[in-house]
Amino acid sequence: MEGTPVTKKDIVKTLAERFGLSQVDAKKVVQGTFDAIVETLVGNGRIELRNFGVFEVKVRKPRKARNPRTGEEVFVAEKRVVT
Secondary structure: OOOOOOOHHHHHHHHHHHHOOOHHHHHHHHHHHHHHHHHHHHHHOEEEEOOOEEEEEEEEOOEEEEOOOOOOEEEEOOEEEEO
8 A cells, every 4th residue: 555654563564474473573673673773873873774774863953933723933942853
């Protein structure tokens, strides 16, 4: 189904079927992989996975925005995002 987001549960199910693992074991592998990616991003700010993509942490500057319901001006603090 094109346009349907893939969830972690979908990845776990696919790996379990493909490699003959239980879903519990596949979930441990998937979670461990995600944890390692997050730890690398926190420590280094960038991770490059060949034939997949590059992820890096960027800083968004603080800014003024508006609450769409009330129109009130609000301050949005600086934050780090993964791109």
